[in-house]
Amino acid sequence: MTADVSPAPAGGTAAPRRRGGRAYPRYVAGKVAGAAVSLLAVLVTSFFLFRLIPGDPVKYMTGGRPVSAEQLAAYREQFGLDLPLWQQFADYCGKALTGDLGTSYQFNTPVLDKITEALPNTLLLTGTAFVLYTALGVFLGTRSAWRHGRLGDRLHTGLALTLYSIPSFWLGLLLIIVLSVGAGPLPGLFPTGGMESGGEEGFGYVVDVAHHLVLPVMTLVAVEYGQTLLVTRSALLDEMGSDYLTTARAKGLRDDLVRRRHAVPNALLPTVTLVFINLGRTVAGVILVETVFSWPGLGGLFYQALSVPDLPLVQGLFFVFAAAVILMNTLADLIYPLLDPRVGR
Template sequence: MSTAQRTGGGAARRRLRALTPRYVAGKVVGAAVLLLFVTIFNYFLFRVMPGDPAKTFAPRGRNDDPAALQAMRERMGQGKPWWEKFLLYLDNLAHGELEHSYSQHQPVVDAIAERFWPTVLLSGTALVLAAVIGMWLGARAGWRHGSRFDRATSATSLTWYSVPEWWLGLILIIVFASKSGLGLFPVSGMSDPRSDLPYWLDVAHHMVLPVTALTVVYIAQYTLVMRSSIIDERYADYLAAARAKGLRDDQVRNRHALRNALLPSLTQLFLSLGFVVSGAITIETVFSWPGLGLLSEQALSGPDYPLLEGVFLVFSAAVIVMNLIADLIYPLIDPRVRAA
């Protein structure tokens, strides 16, 4: 076995040793406690919202009938004590169930399941494109700190970082989708049943504008974070030693600097993965994309308490789980995380 192989194997073993059972258990317990807190907070948060769901969702002609409204409030459980409704909420969660949606006229679990994959498809595609392009741009800009490429990349990223996603989406619709514009892409929806294109190609055609709006803003975030991390590592002593061994500049960056500069970007990546499930509410609303973001907007207009509780619980759980995975992966990349 060569010296390089022995060194690489020793580094791998040190990283695995950093992931001790105590460390893992601490992170898992912390995530579970946080999820429990979010679950309880989630229930009471939507109970203090203004609005009368019974009036909103009552059949036409009955929202002015006091007897009909009272009967509907009782069917919605509004007359029960808060503690009884809260215990029922916890019991449903323990059995993997949620209540019935007022606005969607179906169980909340079914409503969320129908909108889950469209959201993952839209936000996941934008995230993958943004992470790859943004980290590549940030690494090159930070490594060439002060160059023309760095100044142009930083200025462009700061500009796009400050742009609201929904505003960019509206501009893209006006320019590329409206009749007064180029009219190259659909204005809204996920597919068109009248289209002659294959289904997957029709969906891809509908995805172009919303994915572009999300990707441009996400790229700016990844670029700025990676650039800052590379600049912090650029003049480290271990990189000078790598250069002294005769490695080319690109090899020093790719083999040594990127690994230590990756942790902040990895944090952002896993946070973004959590938000992939929640989607971009504003973008899905602007483009009428049938995902969880649009479902949240529809639930807020009610307010549809059971649906709101369900979607925001899914959003919170996704972020907590992705943070947990990130915490467990950190020591495998850099054992100093465990020591800290």
């Protein structure tokens, strides 16, 4: 916290005027304003971007049946596609600001209802994976940095780089071939896709869903934990040469305590950024993984909407995905000054 010292009046000494109490509110206001501008930009982008997708949603709604020009015109009028583009944009923005993201062409239901319906499935998949790969990445990244150069560090780093560079959909297909279909003497152990087999209730239903959850979660953890490991390792290596760690060791503290109480907390900022970005992505889901495993979440819904194209559903999902990431980034920025008071001055 800094102090603003004003010139002393004649015959007396001025007391320092502390301004730290106003610095954080100004910092918060700036970050919140930046997030609002970003959301507005996303709202504009989501409307115009997806109108570049080839395809006629009206023809999709007819199911390929031969229809007259009058019927096509009636469909366009029903969904407002006959209006000028600027008027469609004005209607879209006005409704979006009130929480109305439009009506899906293919499902003929409000977009917000479809998102609410699929969101728990996505959070179950990506939330489970997020907890596992964050814990694994931070733990292994900390140990690798503290023992850098040794065999364990080289093995962990090499494996993390290899898995992080593998496309998630390719790894998912590979796991399906090996662990679902079976390869050679290995039998198929897990379902090839979906969220449930059906017909189960109570505890049996929980076990069934967990059984379907194994392969997609394994895919996400294998691909994502490496990034957390590498970021944590790099940040901790930057701290390891600091004087305060040498002082802590000189005081007789055990190496484990020096790492946990001094080095790791001061190396958290880059990891906090990554954790919050990944937390925002749990809402977005992982489109390719959900598609490969036929998981009924937001990612699979987005892929399905793109194939039409179902413009209201695509726009709504894109806005929700981007808003989640922006919100988590803003929260990370607001937490920074609590971890390091130098931030936000």
